[in-house]
Amino acid sequence: MSRALVLHLGLIAVLFAAAFLLPAYHHGNLARIMVLAVYAMGYNILFGYAGLLSLGHAMFFAAGMYGMGLTVRYWDWPMILALPFGTLAAAALALLVAVLALRTAGVAFMIVTLMFSQAGFLVILYFNPITRGDEGFVIPQAARRLAGLDLSDPMNRYLAALVLFSVVLLACHRLVLSRLGRVLVAIRENEERARLLGYDVWAHKLGAVVLSGSVAGAAGAAYGALFGSVGASFAEVPFSILPLLYVLAGGAGTVIGPFVGTAFMFYLRDLAGTVTDAHMLVAGAALIALTLFARRGLMGLVRARWAGWLP
Amino acid sequence: MSLLLTEGLGRRFGGLEAVRDVDLALREGEVRALIGPNGAGKTTLVSMLCGRIAASSGRIHFAGREVTRLPAHRRIRMGMAYTFQITSIFAELTVRENVRLAVQRVADDAALELRVAETLACVGLEGRADQRAGDLAYGHQRLVEVAMGLGQAPRLLILDEPTQGLSDGEVAGFVALIRAVARETTVLLIEHNIDVVMALADRITVLNFGRVIAEGAPAEIRADPVVQEAYLGG
Numbered sequence: 001m002s003r004a005l006v007l008h009l010g011l012i013a014v015l016f017a018a019a020f021l022l023p024a025y026h027h028g029n030l031a032r033i034m035v036l037a038v039y040a041m042g043y044n045i046l047f048g049y050a051g052l053l054s055l056g057h058a059m060f061f062a063a064g065m066y067g068m069g070l071t072v073r074y075w076d077w078p079m080i081l082a083l084p085f086g087t088l089a090a091a092a093l094a095l096l097v098a099v100l101a102l103r104t105a106g107v108a109f110m111i112v113t114l115m116f117s118q119a120g121f122l123v124i125l126y127f128n129p130i131t132r133g134d135e136g137f138v139i140p141q142a143a144r145r146l147a148g149l150d151l152s153d154p155m156n157r158y159l160a161a162l163v164l165f166s167v168v169l170l171a172c173h174r175l176v177l178s179r180l181g182r183v184l185v186a187i188r189e190n191e192e193r194a195r196l197l198g199y200d201v202w203a204h205k206l207g208a209v210v211l212s213g214s215v216a217g218a219a220g221a222a223y224g225a226l227f228g229s230v231g232a233s234f235a236e237v238p239f240s241i242l243p244l245l246y247v248l249a250g251g252a253g254t255v256i257g258p259f260v261g262t263a264f265m266f267y268l269r270d271l272a273g274t275v276t277d278a279h280m281l282v283a284g285a286a287l288i289a290l291t292l293f294a295r296r297g298l299m300g301l302v303r304a305r306w307a308g309w310l311p
Numbered sequence: 312m313s314l315l316l317t318e319g320l321g322r323r324f325g326g327l328e329a330v331r332d333v334d335l336a337l338r339e340g341e342v343r344a345l346i347g348p349n350g351a352g353k354t355t356l357v358s359m360l361c362g363r364i365a366a367s368s369g370r371i372h373f374a375g376r377e378v379t380r381l382p383a384h385r386r387i388r389m390g391m392a393y394t395f396q397i398t399s400i401f402a403e404l405t406v407r408e409n410v411r412l413a414v415q416r417v418a419d420d421a422a423l424e425l426r427v428a429e430t431l432a433c434v435g436l437e438g439r440a441d442q443r444a445g446d447l448a449y450g451h452q453r454l455v456e457v458a459m460g461l462g463q464a465p466r467l468l469i470l471d472e473p474t475q476g477l478s479d480g481e482v483a484g485f486v487a488l489i490r491a492v493a494r495e496t497t498v499l500l501i502e503h504n505i506d507v508v509m510a511l512a513d514r515i516t517v518l519n520f521g522r523v524i525a526e527g528a529p530a531e532i533r534a535d536p537v538v539q540e541a542y543l544g545g
Contacts, residue, residue: 190401192363
């Protein structure tokens, strides 16, 4: 077994043990962090490996959330169908956006994804009678059941989040060590060279956007199901910036970085909130410090200093 | 039968005709050198062949198929490999990862690492396999570039000034390497070092102002007064 696999399985084991050891407050936090880390891992596939910076991932998160939420609310779909449907909805949206947005690159790609995401947010508000976008709606407790388990129960919720997190973490591990993962890195590092090694750059980028959007959508669907609320605020611009911050803080292009970054930013904000109302000021200062002293994020720093094998 | 054939190939950049009306036929297995003064259109010509830039006029056939409108990656998949004049490698990755990216398209999992090691040994970089490619000396980076070309096991290997910046010893090694490669591969070589050209080429095509001004065996080209005037300096 490789060191990387030991590390990733070790993290899953620690998180599993934490389910039974943590006090209620941190238990709840960690469940949320795991789901948000899935969102960040999805983002990392596109940004960290394929090198495409999207400012619109909230639309994929929201597509997953609403794909799940609307089918539950209006058609009483069980979670076992609603969750995959949300993920599929995000995948379909990602495919559409990718076909259009990949006609651009660099800054233009950032702006186009931002605009699409903003359009998605406005669509949710426009159909307010259906989406309840402005104030959001609650997924009733009776609907939050999966395989006979009540997802509103803290322990079930934590374990469900852990299952999703583990699957995505191990899938990312496989992906980045695969041929496909190497080609994505090649495209990030030197697009023309990759093309002239015979790789279809456009098709790989398309695949990366769809995969990244699907994982973000799965996170969105799970978030709605586990925490019980669906609303347009999850489609707003700040929610597109969050995974970028998580990934930058934790280390873009590392498998474990998105989790580390999500936990770091989550608790930084949490701790700062106990000291001052201006908690975003602390977050900003931390980001500046990271930019100055650990440009590649926390795990990027670890990889550069101590663990070159880190995937 | 020709592996590569161009008919009336041309490229305009605004008012400048960088390449015009080039008819080129490469026989399978030959080593063809493409020479000419700076700005003669050599890189533009080979860039059209591999699809990096589009042709303004004319046609390109490769391996029995017209490829004029085919995107670069499709032509590469048909068996072309192109090494850049201005070194273009994955600087942040290790030498081994660079070569692996070239090899993995043509080798299955079982053969992959062995083929990577063989390719590295071929250019003499096996001792530097785990160094970051961007940290290598310039001459070694050129060899990474060549290794990525070889690693694809191409039918046609296009080398754009591969010996530029290499030391004399490295040039001698390179000549030996291409001799070995040429037994199985057709090579199109852009080269300024006339000794390398004379040592390797079966035939030479001379380009000047975007046109082919002469083509023939090395001895004929050496004796051609038009070539001497244009390029060899009389």
